Amino acid sequence: MTKTLSSSSARQPRPVHGARPSHSGHPRADRVRGALRRGSDFRRWRSRVGDALEALAVISIVAVVIQFLVGGGSHDLVRGDAGTILVAVGRLTGLVAMDLLLIQLLLSARVPWIDRVYGMDRALKAHRVLGRITVPLVLVHVGAIVLGYAVRDRLGPITGPVIETFRLVTGGDDLLFATVATVLLVAIAVTSVSIARRRLSYEWWHVVHLTAYAAVILSVPHQLSMGSDFTASPWATMYWYFLYVLVAASVLWWRFVLPVARSVRHDVRVSRVVEEGPGVWSVWMRGRDLDALQARAGQYFTWRFLTPRLMLTGHPWSLSSAPDGRGLRITVRDLGDHSRLLSGLRPGTRVLFEGPYGAFTTHARTRRRVLLLAAGIGITPVRALLEELIRERHAVPGEITVVYRVNDESEATLRGELERLVAAGGHELLLLSGPPVQGSWLPPDSRSVSDVTRLQELVPHLSAHEAYLCGPGPWMDLVRPTLLEGGIPASHIHDERFNW
Known part of the structure; x- marks a missing residue:
C-alpha cells in the first residue's frame, strides 16, 4: 500500500492499529527465521572480529612504545x-x-x-x-x-x-x-x-x-x-x-x-542508460559470472567508465537494484563532477570497478519488522534492500515500511518501482513530500509535536523495527536521534555515509 503525505496531509496522524499478526503459520516464516538467525550469527562474528582488530591496533602501538623504552629510550627520557x-x-x-x-x-x-x-x-x-x-x-x-x-x-x-x-x-x-x-x-x-x-x-x-x-x-x-x-x-x-x-x-x-582481475574476469559493460526523471539516470550493466561477486543489496562499487572523460576517475555509486547474477544497475542524480556525463554512455562501454563494498546490508538484521528510510537519491540502496527482502522472502507481508522523504512529489525517483514492489510484497510505502523544515527531517506540520511523535503515528510499534536509512548527511543526522528516541537501539539502526 502507498500513502502520499504532503505538507498538508502530513498534519493528520495515521491511525495506530493493534499489533500485526505474527504470521507464525505463514509459509515464509521459516525463511524469515532463518534470515534472522543468520543475522544473529553475523552480529556475534562481527563483534568478535571487531574486538580482535581493535586489540591488534592497540597492541601494535604499545609494542612500538615498549621497543623504544627497552632500547634505551627510557634512560634518555628520564636521565x-x-x-x-x-x-x-x-x-x-x-x-x-x-x-x-x-x-x-x-x-x-x-x-x-x-x-x-x-x-x-x-x-x-x-x-x-x-x-x-x-x-x-x-x-x-x-x-x-x-x-x-x-x-x-x-x-x-x-x-x-x-x-x-x-x-x-x-x-x-x-x-x-x-x-x-x-x-x-x-x-x-x-x-x-x-x-x-x-x-x-x-x-x-x-x-x-x-x-x-x-x-x-x-x-x-x-x-x-x-x-x-x-x-x-x-x-x-x-x-x-x-x-x-x-x-x-x-x-x-x-x-x-583484485579490482583489475575482477574487471577482466567479469567483463562488465554498459547495456543501456535510462532517464528516470529530470537529471536522474539509471545505468544498466551486463557481465560474466556476476553472481561470483557475491554482491548484496545496499552495497556500492567504485565505478570507472572507459570513455575519454570518465576513465581517469572512479566514483562510488550504490546498486539501485538487488544483484541477481545477470546484471547490475546504478541510479545517479546530476550532482556535478562527472555524474551528468553518464547520460551519454553508449551500450558496450567497458567498465572497471572496485567492490562490492559497504555494510549497509540486511546481513546483521535480527528483527522481523523493517523500516526503510530514504531522502532524495538515497532511495537507490534502499530500493535495492526492499527488492532483496521481497525476492528472497525474508519478510512476511506487512512487516516492511518504506518512508521516502522528498521536497516535491516530482522528485520521487523510482517511485513507480517502489509502488510495485510494496504492492507485490504486501508492504507499505509512505511518500512524505514538502519543503525542508529547519530542525526537522519531516514535512511541515501545523501541530507542535516532535518528530518522534509524528513518526510513531506513521509507523506503529516503531521501537520493534530494524531501521535502515540513507540520504544527505544533515538529514540522517536528524533522523538517527528520532529513531533512538523512538526506542530503536543503536545496534538496530543501519546507515552508511558516502561523504569523502
Missing part, C-alpha cells in the same frame, strides 16, 4: 639533559606516527574483513580521525628533533632551529625524502579539513590523498637507515618489516590487483 630529552621525544613520536600511518593505510586498503565489520564509511572515518593525530605527531617529531639538536650544539634559540633544519635536510637523500614526505602529509591534512573538502572536487581530493602512499614510500629510507630506532634490534627490524609488507601487500592486492 638525559634537555637536548637528549627533546630528541628522545622526537624519536618516540616519529615511531608512533609511523605506526598510526600504517594503520591508516590498512583501514583504507578495502580489506574485506574490515569492511564487513565496520563498513567502509566508518573505516574511512577512523582513517580520518587517526590522520588528525598522525600529522601533529609528525610535526612534533620534526620539531623536537630540530630543537634537541640545536640545544645539544648550543646554538641560539632563533638561528639554531634554522641551522639544524638546513643540516637535517641536506644531511642525505633519506632526510630529503623524509622532508618531502612530511610536506605531503601536511597537504593531505589540510585538504581533509571540512572547509577545504567542500571546495575541492572529489577527483582532486582523491588525487591528493593518493600521495599518502608516496609519503610512506619516501619515508622508508630514513626509517630504515643505520642507527635508527626502526633497526635498533633484530626484533624491531622484524616488526617493522612485517608491518610494511602487510600493509603494502594489502594495498596492492585489494586496491589494485
Whole structure:
C-alpha cells in the first residue's frame, strides 16, 4: 500500500492499529527465521572480529612504545639533559606516527574483513580521525628533533632551529625524502579539513590523498637507515618489516590487483542508460559470472567508465537494484563532477570497478519488522534492500515500511518501482513530500509535536523495527536521534555515509 503525505496531509496522524499478526503459520516464516538467525550469527562474528582488530591496533602501538623504552629510550627520557630529552621525544613520536600511518593505510586498503565489520564509511572515518593525530605527531617529531639538536650544539634559540633544519635536510637523500614526505602529509591534512573538502572536487581530493602512499614510500629510507630506532634490534627490524609488507601487500592486492582481475574476469559493460526523471539516470550493466561477486543489496562499487572523460576517475555509486547474477544497475542524480556525463554512455562501454563494498546490508538484521528510510537519491540502496527482502522472502507481508522523504512529489525517483514492489510484497510505502523544515527531517506540520511523535503515528510499534536509512548527511543526522528516541537501539539502526 502507498500513502502520499504532503505538507498538508502530513498534519493528520495515521491511525495506530493493534499489533500485526505474527504470521507464525505463514509459509515464509521459516525463511524469515532463518534470515534472522543468520543475522544473529553475523552480529556475534562481527563483534568478535571487531574486538580482535581493535586489540591488534592497540597492541601494535604499545609494542612500538615498549621497543623504544627497552632500547634505551627510557634512560634518555628520564636521565638525559634537555637536548637528549627533546630528541628522545622526537624519536618516540616519529615511531608512533609511523605506526598510526600504517594503520591508516590498512583501514583504507578495502580489506574485506574490515569492511564487513565496520563498513567502509566508518573505516574511512577512523582513517580520518587517526590522520588528525598522525600529522601533529609528525610535526612534533620534526620539531623536537630540530630543537634537541640545536640545544645539544648550543646554538641560539632563533638561528639554531634554522641551522639544524638546513643540516637535517641536506644531511642525505633519506632526510630529503623524509622532508618531502612530511610536506605531503601536511597537504593531505589540510585538504581533509571540512572547509577545504567542500571546495575541492572529489577527483582532486582523491588525487591528493593518493600521495599518502608516496609519503610512506619516501619515508622508508630514513626509517630504515643505520642507527635508527626502526633497526635498533633484530626484533624491531622484524616488526617493522612485517608491518610494511602487510600493509603494502594489502594495498596492492585489494586496491589494485583484485579490482583489475575482477574487471577482466567479469567483463562488465554498459547495456543501456535510462532517464528516470529530470537529471536522474539509471545505468544498466551486463557481465560474466556476476553472481561470483557475491554482491548484496545496499552495497556500492567504485565505478570507472572507459570513455575519454570518465576513465581517469572512479566514483562510488550504490546498486539501485538487488544483484541477481545477470546484471547490475546504478541510479545517479546530476550532482556535478562527472555524474551528468553518464547520460551519454553508449551500450558496450567497458567498465572497471572496485567492490562490492559497504555494510549497509540486511546481513546483521535480527528483527522481523523493517523500516526503510530514504531522502532524495538515497532511495537507490534502499530500493535495492526492499527488492532483496521481497525476492528472497525474508519478510512476511506487512512487516516492511518504506518512508521516502522528498521536497516535491516530482522528485520521487523510482517511485513507480517502489509502488510495485510494496504492492507485490504486501508492504507499505509512505511518500512524505514538502519543503525542508529547519530542525526537522519531516514535512511541515501545523501541530507542535516532535518528530518522534509524528513518526510513531506513521509507523506503529516503531521501537520493534530494524531501521535502515540513507540520504544527505544533515538529514540522517536528524533522523538517527528520532529513531533512538523512538526506542530503536543503536545496534538496530543501519546507515552508511558516502561523504569523502
